[in-house]
Amino acid sequence: MPRRDASGSESNVGRDAALDTQWRSGALVALRLTVLLVLVCGVGYPALLYGAARLAFPSQAEGSLLHDQCGRVIGSLLIGQLFEAPQYFHGRPSAVAYNAGSSGGSNLGSTNPVLADSLAARAIAFREANALARDRSLPPDVVTASGSGIDPHVSPEMANLQATRVRRARTRDRGVSFSAEQLQELIAAHTLTRQAGILGQPRVNVLELNLALDSLDSNAPIHFGCVPAATGAQR
Amino acid sequence: MTANGWLQILFFSLAIFAVAKPLGLYLVAVYDGRVRWLGPIERGVYALSDVDPDEDQHWTRYAGSMLLFSLATMLLTYAVLRLQHLLPLNPQHLPAVTDRQSFETAASFTTNTNWQSYSGESTMSYFSQMTQLAYHNFVSAAVGMGIAVAFVRGLARQSAGKLGNFWADLVRGTLYVLLPLSLVFSLVLVHQGVIQNFTPYLNLTTLEGAKQTLAMGPVASQEAIKQLGTNGGGFFNANSAHPFENPTPWSNFWAMFLIFAIPSGLVWMFGRMIGNRRHGWAVWAAMFLLFFSGVSTVYWAEARGNPIHATAGVNMLASATQPGGNMEGKEVRFGIVNSALFATITTDASCGAVNAMHDSFTPLGGLVPLLNIQLGEVIFGGVGAGLYGMLAMIVLTVFIAGLMVGRTPEYLGKKIQAREIQMVMLFALLSSLIILGMTALSVILPAGLAELNNSGPHGFSEILYAFSSAFGNNGSAFGGLTGTTYYYNTMLAVTMLFGRFGLIVPVLALAGFMAEKKIVPESIGTFPVTGPLFVLLLIGVILIVGALTFFPALALGPIVEHFLMDAGRLF
Known part of the structure; x- marks a missing residue:
């Protein structure tokens, strides 16, 4: 044992x-x-x-960066910019004011009064700015904030609704006249179709469209040439 | 809803169907140890880490190895995040991550959850993103695949009790499956515009003369594996809605494809390894039907939009020139259908990447992702996790079918007895205990209610979604719940750890028990696991188990919110 x-x-x-x-x-x-x-x-x-x-x-x-004639970076083809001046096409509302260092959406739910109120206010402001009838129905991207807050695109319809305002502002402030057809063609030329004919949603890149507009507008700031101060002053 | 929308869904479905067999065949070869094209590297890794790849492990040893490895990776990540300010590749001079945030993030990435209560561009240095978060995306996925393969071995072998070698499964899955596929698809994504650089954030002057900061970084190397490993942790706060992560409809398609590719292939591999390919396809069909119902529901709900917004004069009808529907939190390049597809796919699998903000979906559009997670993410599911979750549900289905006809239930020639069902019940009940328990606690405690972005039923949905996502190791969120407090950081981290290891251990035990059994030949009384009857019964069991558990909670959240939204009520 x-x-x-x-x-x-x-x-x-x-x-x-x-x-x-x-x-x-x-x-x-x-x-x-x-x-x-x-x-x-x-x-x-x-x-x-x-x-x-x-x-x-x-x-x-x-980062698909875009440069001006002087080689300075003026943006990325993929990242939306904040446009508020009347002579430019505007992008969608953004929850982060187009800060590409802090992306994000509103995260407001469907029954949140903050969302309902801001939607209604944006609709009124857009109709006023573009001289549209008070009951003109709007595409949803006009009034809704994107998921990233830096959505570079708008729907073709949202671009078209702004064409008259942009044309008038350019004539009034710059004395450059575009015809309505010219602007329609410009929007059409910058409308991206579905990839492979199937994928995604037809859309307009706002920054690209505004750059194209400026390049046709001899009074736009990008034609004023390079400011030599940056390199000149250092020497 | 448009014809083009359905065409996009069909196109995606075909791609997922087409990849199942070729990838499945490759997976069989990899886990058999027959794939050797990186032989020198593989042998080098074994030699340096002192691993014998041919040692066959009992389930307890397999589980022990998995736990030790996960612990080691989690501790390393905690240390690196805490010391981030002293480490290289930090051009923004970001400070050390806080203790609670580091703990939660280490738990989150170790468990393949990738729940992020921080925003990437303002918290994580390039070093932390690359060497820890991207690294976890690989190994946590390889661990999940290994567990699934071990389970299948348990079913395919007889009178053995051994499940294979954890270390070899881990290394082979990483080297031969995840790394090469990530490399190829990362380049595809860079071609579409995903960035890959180490430059500091770019400060520029916009066309209108305003200042803008562009966050930069090694994004592409993280992007492909984020989807392929069903991890879902974004480099940036906006995740796959950010144009640098997901710039075009093609990059979006490949992202969705990568999420479902390995889960689809694993199901085919399963059919092949058990020598019953028709059973494999039956499981695939059940998954596909559940996926298709889910995506149809979300697509319908989001295209229908929000009646409250329609009163502001918003045109909800999609056309060739505008997306229509509920576009709050969505990107124009994806539109409604790709947002609905992505949300369904990311929650069917345990991915959790988002290309649209789920918090801003309509109530029913948000219900489907929530329910997908609560059903256990068995609809294709996370890499590995989806298959072993589905197999547990199949064992339950066969058991219920056996009870109905009064015979001893058997699955693939193996008798299902008391201790197997005990493990399955542990697997099924833990989710309701933790998700509902944690949610109930959080709606009682002031600390739980302090972080909400929305009130009323939607606020409740935010909490329910957070704990469902954490337990399901999903990582997507109703992002209004900020969750950067001690309460949420800690509670969610604990939930994630339960959701991963609390399920893997019973699953491996079940696999071990099954491996010990003899295979008896089929008889006339055997419940067939191939035809439409089986597919329907399996879907029924999944829905009934999920619905019985979570319907009361869903009724208090998204369901009541849907009716109140239609009545025009705001909270």
Whole structure:
């Protein structure tokens, strides 16, 4: 009896020790593998992709940036800008005032009075600014904030509704006259269709449209040339 | 709803169907250890980490290895986030992440949840994003796939009790599946306009003369794996609504495709590994039917829009020149249909990336994503997690069918007995206990109510969604609930850990029990697991279990809000 007791407890000790080493070796494997996989997935892979993207698609990798004649960045083709002046087409309402360093939507629910009120106010303001009838129905993108807060696009209808205002403002303030047809053509030329004929929604890139407009407008600021102060003053 | 909208849904459905077999075949080969084209790297990793890839592990050892690995990665992430200000690649000089936020984020990314109560561009340095968050996107996905493969091995083997080797499954899934696919699709995304750089944020003067800041970063390397691994953690706050993450309809299509690709392939792999491909397709069909019903409902609800907005003179009818419907929180380039598709896909799977703000969906449009999560994300589901969740539901279905005809239930020739059903019930009941318990607690405590962006039934939905998303390891949100307080950071982190490990352990136990059993030949009394009868019964069990558990809570949130919205009530 005593011998069996002794051997029994001994094998228990042995089993515990074996289990102990199993856990310890498992923990060591886990630590080593963690470090190795961080090197492969968290360092090697992004670096490899960085190199490949720079070689294959450098412009996109840098953010599809748009430059003026002096080489200064004036925006990104993909990121919407805030337009409030009457001579420009305006984008959608934004919950973050087009701050591309802090993207986001309103997160207001369907039964939130804040949303209902701001929608109604935006509808009235848009109709007034564009001299539309008080009961003119509006496409939803006119009054709703986007998910990103920096949506670069509006619907073709929202662009068309602004054409008259933009034309009048250019004539009044700049003395540059566009015909109504000219503006319609410009909007049509900058309307993106569905990709592959199926995917997505027809849309107009507001920044691109406004740049095209300015390039036809000899009095627009972009034609005033480069301001040499930036480089000149440093020397 | 438009013809083009349905065409886009059909196009996506075909792509998911087409990928199932080729990817499934490849997955079978990878987890059999027959794929060797990165052999030197694979062997190097084994040698350096002292792993014997051929050691067959009992379920307890498989589970132990998984827990140890997850703990190690979680601790590392906590440390890096706390020390972020001392580490390189931080051009914005972002400070250390707070203790509670670091804990929650480490739990969130370790559990494949990617719930984010921070906004990426103002919290995380490029170093943290790359070496921790993107890294977790790989390994948490590889862990999930490994668990699913182990479960399938448990069903396919007999009288064995061993489930394979966790370390080898982890390394093979990462090296041969996730890395190469991510690399290829990242380049596709860069081509569409997703950025990949390390430059500081760009300050520019806009056309109108205002100042604008453009957040930059290595986004593409995180973007493909974010979808492919059903992680969903955005580089930026706006996630896949941000044009630098998701610039075009094509990038959006590939994002959605990547979310469902591996889950679809895993179902085919499952059919092949158990030697019953028709059963695999039957499971696939059940998933697809649930997916299609979901997307149709969201599409209908969002295209119908909000009657309160219609009174302001908004035209809800879509046409060739405008998107129509409820566009609050949605992007023009995606329109209603792609927002509805994305929301359904991201919650069918445990992804949680969003290309539109779910909080601003109509009540019924928001109900479907919520219900998808609560059903256990078994509709294609998260990589791995969807398949093992579905298998647990199948065992339950077969058990119920057995009770109805009064025979001992069996599944794939294995008898389902008391301890298997105990594990399944643990799996099914834990979700209701934690989600409903945490939600109830939060609507009682002032700390739970202080963070809401909306009141009335929608405020309740925000809380319910948060805990459903955390437990389901989804990570999408009704984003109005800010959740950067000690209360929510901690409660949600605990919920995520339960939702991951509290389910994986019973699943592996179930797999281990099944692996020990002998396979008995089919008899005339065996419930067939291939035909339409099985598909319908499976869908029925999933809906009944989910609905019985969550219907009362849903009635208090989105359902009552729907009727009140139609009556024009505001809160």
